[in-house]
Structures are given as C-alpha cells and as structure tokens.
Amino acid sequence: MTGLFTKLGLAAGLALVTATSGLAQDLPKNLRVVIGSTSTGGDTYQAASFVADAISKHFGINAKVDAVGPTEAFKAIARDRRGTTIMIHHDQSYLGHLYGVKGYEDIFATYKIGPTLTINPGNAYLVPKKSPYQSISDVLDAAAEGTRVRVAIQPGGVSEIGFSALKNAAKIKKPGSEKNLVPVNTGSQADKDQLLFDGQADVINGSVQSNEQYTRLPEDDQKAMRFIWLTAAQETLDQVNEAGLGGTSREALLQYATPKSSVTLDGEKDFTFDKDFFIIYNKDIDPALVEAIDAGLKEIYAEGAIEKSMKDAFFVPHFMPSKEATTYLEKKRDDYRKVIEAIRE
Amino acid sequence: MNFTSFPRVSINFETSHLVFPTLISILLGILLLAILATRWRAIWGALTTGPHWPAGIDHLRFFGTIALTVLYFLAMPQIGDLFPNEGYGFLIASIPFLFLMSLLYLHQRTRRYIVITAVNAVIAPTVVWYMLSTVFNLTLP
Amino acid sequence: MDFLSLITPLFLVLILCGTMIGIIFGAIPGMTATMAVAVCLPLTYSLGLENGLALLLGLYVGGISGGLVPAILLNIPGTPASIATTFDGYPMTQRGEGESALKVAIFASLFGGLFSLVVLYLFAPALADFAIQFSYVEKFLIIFLALTVMAALSSSMLIGIFSGVLGILVSLIGAYDVSRGGNGEYRLMFDFMEPYLSSGFSLLPVLIGVFALSSILIEAEAGVPENAGARKIALDQGKKFHLSVFSGQWKNLFRSASIGTFVGLLPGVGGSAASIMSYSQAKAFSKNPRSFGKGNPAGIIASETSNNGLTGGALIPLLSLGIPGDATTAILIGAFTLQGIQVGPLFIGDNLEIWNAMIVAMLFANVCMFAIMYFAIRHIAKIVTVPKYILLPIILMMCVVGSYTINYGIMFDVWTLLIFGLFGYLAYHIGLEIAPFVIGFILGPSAEIYFLKSLESFGTVSIFFTKSWIAVVLWVLIAISIGLSVWMSRSGARHHDET
Numbered sequence: 001m002t003g004l005f006t007k008l009g010l011a012a013g014l015a016l017v018t019a020t021s022g023l024a025q026d027l028p029k030n031l032r033v034v035i036g037s038t039s040t041g042g043d044t045y046q047a048a049s050f051v052a053d054a055i056s057k058h059f060g061i062n063a064k065v066d067a068v069g070p071t072e073a074f075k076a077i078a079r080d081r082r083g084t085t086i087m088i089h090h091d092q093s094y095l096g097h098l099y100g101v102k103g104y105e106d107i108f109a110t111y112k113i114g115p116t117l118t119i120n121p122g123n124a125y126l127v128p129k130k131s132p133y134q135s136i137s138d139v140l141d142a143a144a145e146g147t148r149v150r151v152a153i154q155p156g157g158v159s160e161i162g163f164s165a166l167k168n169a170a171k172i173k174k175p176g177s178e179k180n181l182v183p184v185n186t187g188s189q190a191d192k193d194q195l196l197f198d199g200q201a202d203v204i205n206g207s208v209q210s211n212e213q214y215t216r217l218p219e220d221d222q223k224a225m226r227f228i229w230l231t232a233a234q235e236t237l238d239q240v241n242e243a244g245l246g247g248t249s250r251e252a253l254l255q256y257a258t259p260k261s262s263v264t265l266d267g268e269k270d271f272t273f274d275k276d277f278f279i280i281y282n283k284d285i286d287p288a289l290v291e292a293i294d295a296g297l298k299e300i301y302a303e304g305a306i307e308k309s310m311k312d313a314f315f316v317p318h319f320m321p322s323k324e325a326t327t328y329l330e331k332k333r334d335d336y337r338k339v340i341e342a343i344r345e
Numbered sequence: 346m347n348f349t350s351f352p353r354v355s356i357n358f359e360t361s362h363l364v365f366p367t368l369i370s371i372l373l374g375i376l377l378l379a380i381l382a383t384r385w386r387a388i389w390g391a392l393t394t395g396p397h398w399p400a401g402i403d404h405l406r407f408f409g410t411i412a413l414t415v416l417y418f419l420a421m422p423q424i425g426d427l428f429p430n431e432g433y434g435f436l437i438a439s440i441p442f443l444f445l446m447s448l449l450y451l452h453q454r455t456r457r458y459i460v461i462t463a464v465n466a467v468i469a470p471t472v473v474w475y476m477l478s479t480v481f482n483l484t485l486p
Numbered sequence: 487m488d489f490l491s492l493i494t495p496l497f498l499v500l501i502l503c504g505t506m507i508g509i510i511f512g513a514i515p516g517m518t519a520t521m522a523v524a525v526c527l528p529l530t531y532s533l534g535l536e537n538g539l540a541l542l543l544g545l546y547v548g549g550i551s552g553g554l555v556p557a558i559l560l561n562i563p564g565t566p567a568s569i570a571t572t573f574d575g576y577p578m579t580q581r582g583e584g585e586s587a588l589k590v591a592i593f594a595s596l597f598g599g600l601f602s603l604v605v606l607y608l609f610a611p612a613l614a615d616f617a618i619q620f621s622y623v624e625k626f627l628i629i630f631l632a633l634t635v636m637a638a639l640s641s642s643m644l645i646g647i648f649s650g651v652l653g654i655l656v657s658l659i660g661a662y663d664v665s666r667g668g669n670g671e672y673r674l675m676f677d678f679m680e681p682y683l684s685s686g687f688s689l690l691p692v693l694i695g696v697f698a699l700s701s702i703l704i705e706a707e708a709g710v711p712e713n714a715g716a717r718k719i720a721l722d723q724g725k726k727f728h729l730s731v732f733s734g735q736w737k738n739l740f741r742s743a744s745i746g747t748f749v750g751l752l753p754g755v756g757g758s759a760a761s762i763m764s765y766s767q768a769k770a771f772s773k774n775p776r777s778f779g780k781g782n783p784a785g786i787i788a789s790e791t792s793n794n795g796l797t798g799g800a801l802i803p804l805l806s807l808g809i810p811g812d813a814t815t816a817i818l819i820g821a822f823t824l825q826g827i828q829v830g831p832l833f834i835g836d837n838l839e840i841w842n843a844m845i846v847a848m849l850f851a852n853v854c855m856f857a858i859m860y861f862a863i864r865h866i867a868k869i870v871t872v873p874k875y876i877l878l879p880i881i882l883m884m885c886v887v888g889s890y891t892i893n894y895g896i897m898f899d900v901w902t903l904l905i906f907g908l909f910g911y912l913a914y915h916i917g918l919e920i921a922p923f924v925i926g927f928i929l930g931p932s933a934e935i936y937f938l939k940s941l942e943s944f945g946t947v948s949i950f951f952t953k954s955w956i957a958v959v960l961w962v963l964i965a966i967s968i969g970l971s972v973w974m975s976r977s978g979a980r981h982h983d984e985t
Contacts, residue, residue, distance in 0.1 A: 185358055245828065356942050
C-alpha cells in the first residue's frame with residue numbers, strides 16, 4: 001500500500017504546483033510549438049526555433065519546437081483551444097489546399113492566422129551549367145518554339161508554385177506553349193539534384209542555400225549548376241545581407257530575380273513568391289493570448305537581435321501582427337489561386 | 346500503369362499511388378495460394394481439430410497485460426491534458442501501471458517483493474520523466 | 487595543423503559526453519541516434535560550431551552503437567539499423583554467451599567506424615561523384631537486393647517471402663508520400679482512418695511492437711516464469727570471449743564495413759538496408775551458411791560492422807554534396823546552417839579546419855564508444871539477471887516513451903506499438919515470420935518510390951537491366967542471393983526428409 005500512498009501524494013503535490021503556477025494570466029508556462037515539417041534540419045525548424053527562443057526569453061516561458069509534420073501539427077492545434085499549442089508553418093499550409101493535396105484544409109476558415117515572422121528568400125530554379133538556357137526567358141522562349149522542357153519539382157506546394165507561374169507565363173506568351181513545360185514530380189532536394197545530374201530534368205527547383213556551392217563548380221563538373229530564376233520579390237532580396245550567401249553576392253542574386261529575370265503574372269506585373277513563415281492558432285483561441293504574442297513579438301523585433309540572427313542565416317525578418325498578416329496572406333492566396341486556376345486543364 | 350507495348354510502360358501520376366500496392370497485393374495473393382496449395386493439409390488439420398485458442402495459457406497475466414496496457418494508453422493523454430506540456434500524464438499514469446504490472450507478474454507476493462515493486466514503480470518513471478522532460482526537453486504525454 | 491588549436495579539453499569532454507549519451511539513447515528501445523542528435527541540436531547554438539559538432543558526432547557514433555545492447559541481450563533492436571544484430575546476437579545470449587556477443591559486436595562496431603572514417607577522410611569527394619551515378623534505377627536494385635534476404639532468413643522460404651511481402655504491403659498504407667515525390671493520395675485504408683493513418687504507421691513503433699511488446703505478451707501468456715538460478719548460471723557458463731573469434735573474419739569485416747560505408751553514402755537508401763545486406767552477403771559467402779541465425783558471431787560482425795560503417799559513409803554526401811546520407815546527418819545540416827556554414831561540394835576545401843576537427847572528433851568518438859562500452863559490458867550484461875516482474879514493465883514503459891517521442895509527440899504512435907505487439911503475438915502463433923515482415927516494412931516505401939520513379943523517368947521496364955554496368959553488377963548479386971536461398975531451402979528440405 002505504500003506505493004499507492006506515495007503516488008497519491010505525488011499526484012496531489014504535482015497538481016498543486018501546476019495549479020498555482022498557472023495563475024499568471026499571460027502565456028502558458030510551457031508552450032508547444034508544432035511545425036508543419038518533420039525535419040529538424042530544414043528551414044521551418046530553423047525559423048520556428050528563432051521565434052521560439054525569442055519568445056521563451058521575452059516571456060520567461062519554455063517554448064519548445066516539435067517537428068511533427070503538417071497533418072499532426074494541424075491536429076494538435078485543432079485539439080487545443082487553450083493556446084498551449086501553436087503552429088508555425090509557411091505558404092505550404094494554404095498552397096497545399098489550393099493544389100488539392102490530401103490532409104490540407106482551408107486554413108483561413110479552419111484556424112486563426114497569427115503574425116508573420118520571417119521570409120526565406122532562397123526559392124530558386126537552376127539548370128546545368130552547360131545548359132543552353134541562359135535565363136528564365138530562354139526557357140519560356142524554348143517552350144514557345146515547341147521544345148519540351150522538363151522541370152523537377154516536388155508537387156503540391158511551395159516547390160510547384162514557381163513552376164505553375166512559369167506555365168502561366170508561357171500561356172500568356174503563347175497560348176498552348178505551357179504544355180511544353182512538363183513537371184518531373186519528385187521529392188527531396190537530393191532527388192531533384194540527382195535528376196539534373198542524370199539528365200532526366202532540364203530545370204530543377206532548388207534553393208540558394210542548398211545549391212549555391214554547385215553554381216561555383218567548374219563547368220566540366222557533372223554537378224555544376226547555374227541559377228536562372230529566384231522567385232523572391234526585389235524588396236525582399238534588397239534586405240538580404242550585402243555579402244549574399246557563400247560566393248554569391250546580393251548584387252549577383254538580384255540578377256536572377258524580378259525585374260531583371262521576369263516571369264509575368266498577368267502580362268504587366270511580374271510573378272513573385274516569398275516563402276513566408278507565420279503562426280497558426282486554434283480557431284477559438286483566447287484573443288488576449290493572440291494580442292499578447294503580437295505585442296511580445298513586436299517588442300522582440302524592435303530590439304533587433306532576432307533580425308541579426310535571421311539575416312546571418314539568410315532569412316529576411318518580416319513581422320506583421322495577426323490582423324495585417326491575415327489580410328496579407330489572404331491576398332497572396334488569392335493571387336496564387338488565379339495562377340493555378342489559369343493553367344488548370 | 347499501361348502495359349500496351351511491353352516493355353514500355355507509362356505511368357499516370359494521378360493514379361500512381363495505386364500501382365505498387367496493386368502489384369504487391371497480386372504478389373501476396375499468389376504467395377497465399379502457393380502456401381495453401383503446398384500446405385493445405387496442415388492448415389485444414391489445424392483449423393478442424395486442434396483448439397482454436399492455445400491451451401494452458403496464463404489467462405490472468407495475458408489478458409491482464411493487455412487490459413492494463415490499454416488503460417495506461419487511454420489514461421496518459423487524459424491526465425496529460427490536465428497539465429499541458431508538462432509530461433505529467435506520462436508520470437502519473439506510469440507509476441500505477443508499473444506497480445500493477447509488477448504485481449501481476451510477481452509469483453510470491455511477499456511484503457518484501459511488494460516494497461521492491463512499489464519503490465521501482467515510483468523511481469523508474471520519475472527518473473525517466475525527469476531526464477527526458479526536464480533535461481532533454483522532450484515532449485511527453 | 488591550425489585545427490589542432492581547436493582541440494581543447496572541452497572539445498574532448500564534449501565528444502565523451504556525446505558518445506555516452508548517444509549510447510544510452512541507442513540502447514533504449516525506441517530512442518535512436520537521430521533523436522539524440524535532435525534533442526541536443528539546440529545546445530550547439532551556444533557551443534559554437536566545432537564544439538557543437540564534437541557533441542553531435544559523439545551522439546551520432548554512440549547512438550548508432552548503443553543499439554546493439556538490447557538487440558543482443560533482449561532481442562529488441564535498439565535502432566532499426568541493429569535489426570540484423572538480433573538474428574545471431576540473441577541466440578548467443580540464450581546460450582549464455584551474451585557478454586561474449588556484446589564484445590564481438592563492440593569490436594566490430596569499432597572496426598566499422600574506423601574503416602568508414604578512413605574512407606571518409608581519403609576518398610570523400612571521389613565517392614560523392616560515384617554516388618551520383620546511382621539514379622532511381624540503381625537505388626531500386628539496391629533495395630531489391632536487400633529484400634532478397636527475406637527468403638534466406640526464414641525456416642520456410644515460402645512463408646518468409648509471404649511475411650516480407652505482407653510487410654511491404656502494410657508499409658504502403660496511408661498517403662503516397664509527397665515529400666518523396668508521391669502524389670499524396672491515400673490507399674489501402676478506409677476514410678475513417680484518415681486522421682490517424684494519413685502518413686501510415688511509423689517505423690519505430692512497429693519495430694518495437696513486433697519485437698518487444700509481442701515478446702512481453704508471449705511471456706505473459708506463459709505466466710512470466712522466473713528462474714533466477716538458471717539465469718545466473720547461464721550468464722557465467724557460456725564460452726568466454728576471445729579475439730580469435732575474428733580470425734578468418736577479415737573478409738567479412740572488410741566486406742561489411744564497405745557495404746555499410748557505401749550504402750551510407752547513397753542518400754535515401756537508409757541504414758537498415760546496410761546491415762541487412764551485409765548480413766545476407768556474409769551468409770552467402772560463408773562456408774557454413776546454415777549456422778547463421780543460430781548464434782554465429784559472424785552474423786553479429788556483419789551487422790555491427792556495417793551499421794557503424796554508415797557513420798562515415800553518411801557524412802560523405804553531407805560534406806561533399808550538402809546532401810544528408812541518412813536521417814541523423816539530415817539534422818547535422820541544421821547545426822551547420824545555424825552557424826552560417828554552408829555545406830555543399832565546396833565545403834571541404836573552404837573549411838579545412840572544421841573538416842579536420844570533424845575527422846578528429848569522429849576518431850575520438852569511436853575510441854570513446856569502444857572504451858565506454860567495453861568496460862561497461864560486465865554491468866550491462868547483468869540486465870538479463872534483473873527479475874522479469876521488474877524488467878518487463880520497465881521495457882514496456884520505455885517502448886511507450888520511445889514511440890511517443892520518436893515523432894515528437896504523437897499518441898497514435900503509442901497505439902501503433904500495441905497494434906503491432908498484438909500482430910507480432912498472433913504472427914508467432916500462426917507461424918508468420920517477424921524478421922522478413924519488418925524488413926519488408928522498412929524497405930517497402932523506398933522500393934515503391936524508386937520502382938515507380940524509374941518507370942516514370944525512363945518509361946520502360948527494360949531500363950532495370952540496361953541502365954548501367956552498376957545495374958548489371960547488382961543483378962548478379964541479386965541472382966547469387968536468390969540462388970543461395972533456393973539452394974539452401976532445397977537441400978534443407980532433403981535433409982529434413984532424410985531424418
């Protein structure tokens with residue numbers, strides 16, 4: 001019976017401790033930050049840990065990032081109305097829905113959108129260094145002339161949206177030519193790179209971070225690549241450190257982005273895609289909590305330390321409080337919906 | 346998958362999720378038929394004669410293990426939900442679970458063994474909880 | 487020799503700590519090297535890159551090695567890569583040679599780790615260029631080769647293959663993974679299962695379910711007999727370990743270490759394939775293949791040499807292509823990027839100091855791993871003398887912790903443990919084979935993706951034979967592996983008839 005008493009006593013003691021510590025009515029003492037990625041080496045984890053660390057310090061709480069992946073992350077915040085679990089994800093969360101990927105709902109209807117946090121400006125398209133395509137307009141020209149161009153992407157989201165924009169631009173340039181841009185559906189960055197090495201793709205989706213060193217290899221190396229397009233907006237790239245990344249300066253990166261490398265959205269404006277990271281809450285979360293996090297983040301970003309660490313890691317800080325963020329992301333969603341619908345066969 | 350001009354095949358990406366499961370299911374079916382064909386006597390014999398449930402098993406310990414495990418799994422998230430993200434669900438549910446399981450498996454339930462069991466039931470989950478939840482900052486139920 | 491200034495006492499202490507923590511993580515069923523590295527990753531921000539890497543590499547080497555302990559002593563693979571260690575390790579423990587088996591495994595691990603380190607140091611860029619010759623087609627054939635071991639593992643070839651194919655089918659449940667290039671559509675399940683099974687059953691809970699929970703159920707069914715006297719004798723009675731076990735094993739050591747290193751450097755193929763393949767190759771080339779699976783130290787040597795061979799191998803694509811070779815090195819990338827260091831084809835040339843420091847860290851981690859495990863063995867091996875009424879509930883609790891934490895807190899993974907524990911129990915009674923089932927389950931998703939993507943890219947089945955000379959070599963190995971299984975099962979049947 002001793003065991004029973006010990007355990008009852010322990011349970012009661014624990015209950016008392018938590019009950020009293022829960023009295024302070026701001027942020028939960030233990031905040032679980034779930035992310036829509038299962039990787040702890042990827043950009044989502046990195047972005048989330050910048051923010052979780054800053055929130056932990058600012059509010060004196062323990063915020064912990066759990067890489068549970070999109071399905072489980074959505075489930076976790078759907079269950080938790082108290083706001084002890086929040087989610088950090090990027091544009092995939094609504095692009096997945098636009099592309100009709102299983103497991104993605106309309107986040108604007110099902111959840112509450114929190115503040116935006118940061119942008120990864122690195123989304124890029126590359127060709128082998130020996131490729132005849134010198135720029136993204138060469139690719140569009142080739143498609144218009146009837147050449148089949150194979151583009152390796154991961155379907156159903158962030159990796160596909162640039163490809164959809166390319167098809168859209170090809171259609172505007174010469175209706176019907178978008179059929180010459182064919183997707184090679186694949187998975188990880190390694191798989192996309194491999195398709196380029198094998199000659200099974202002419203263009204691949206990649207990123208400045210993971211592919212920059214390949215662009216510095218000599219041309220006779222089978223692995224050598226060349227950037228032809230960055231999807232980030234000019235304003236975004238302008239905020240990147242001047243040194244850029246690795247051996248490629250900001251100046252050089254800007255050559256591959258709009259307006260110098262242009263992929264049109266509607267014949268006038270250029271298409272851009274900035275990969276935004278933002279918080280997603282349970283629909284019924286206490287508005288006071290949303291306010292508190294907005295206010296806290298505002299102070300954190302004003303202090304500037306987070307800005308430096310983000311920029312060092314090739315992220316662009318981009319804080320917008322919840323309300324503005326919702327409008328901003330809805331606008332983004334509407335733009336991309338148009339692109340995706342325009343090329344739907 | 347379209348086999349019209351073998352060995353050339355074309356795969357439609359939209360339905361490609363069914364190709365491999367179909368191939369594997371067919372293979373599994375063939376293997377099942379092969380097993381039935383070669384061993385139908387033994388299988389038929391086992392189905393018609395022998396007892397359907399292994400005889401002479403320890404019903405209390407076997408079903409007790411399953412019942413306690415199910416209860417344990419059900420209780421953990423429920424208790425944990427009372428103290429969000431603290432891992433107490435694991436801690437509070439594990440102590441009685443460990444105690445009862447050990448009690449179930451004990452053959453001589455003397456005072457000495459029960460004390461050992463109880464001490465173990467308190468210490469083991471507490472150490473695990475402390476190490477994982479506090480030191481390594483892992484999420485527990 | 488500038489990098490020598492990086493090697494401070496702190497650097498060495500961190501490697502030692504990392505290795506120790508890694509071994510503990512690896513030794514707990516369900517906790518893996520990957521998890522050890524993931525939980526310690528945040529610590530590296532404050533440590534700086536070299537010291538952070540020292541800790542993480544220690545964790546990596548320790549975590550991969552620790553898996554051998556429960557595999558040998560409890561028949562539970564501590565990590566997926568140690569599954570083949572159970573085949574011969576546990577029979578040795580049952581014979582009372584647990585301690586000896588552990589020592590064999592530790593020597594083998596050390597050899598595998600050092601071998602792959604030398605390869606990493608001398609040939610990293612060249613091997614990375616070789617690795618990119620492996621397209622979907624060759625990767626499919628590698629997986630296929632690893633799958634052929636199913637036939638050789640079981641007492642009945644037909645039942646073994648059936649169990650393995652069933653494992654593949656179960657692994658396909660859920661979405662056709664978008665992140666690996668699938669279309670994200672669900673298959674093999676009903677709509678109501680969607681919230682739980684959208685990404686299928688996770689590997690680790692399945693693995694420890696069929697190995698650990700099912701054996702607890704089988705014990706419970708037998709009434710959890712305690713036999714303390716017999717156990718004590720068993721621990722002391724077995725053959726003592728002697729280095730002579732390794733004489734005549736040089737070929738096995740080098741072959742297994744090479745397979746481990748090589749599979750490690752192929753992104754996406756995975757560590758479990760390496761140890762399974764080494765095991766089957768060791769069996770295929772052995773003079774006495776029938777003794778495998780009954781406590782032959784050569785089986786442990788094959789498995790453990792190759793899974794430690796992975797450590798150096800998986801770092802090759804990471805450091806010379808910027809592509810992680812396995813799940814653990816995928817997390818290491820985070821350590822680099824957070825410190826603002828780019829990994830890619832120019833990494834080694836641009837960061838010679840870090841590169842050298844990493845090599846030293848790996849070397850020291852392997853030595854620490856060996857020292858810690860070798861001297862702790864006497865105590866570790868005593869785990870089999872803990873009475874079952876204490877041991878079994880604790881194992882069950884640790885399996886729960888492992889299942890829950892492996893994907894950072896998913897309750898369904900805990901239920902998966904129970905589902906597959908019951909499945910393992912039933913399989914035991916109706917005569918299905920667990921090891922082929924698990925191998926099929928582990929390799930199924932890779933087999934699917936590489937098979938389909940090969941056909942999608944090339945549009946013809948004949949590509950599997952005509953892609954490259956590598957494909958032809960792999961077919962030869964596959965033929966040897968299948969031929970051997972058929973021969974063994976034939977002569978086994980004849981042997982059976984005669985008696």
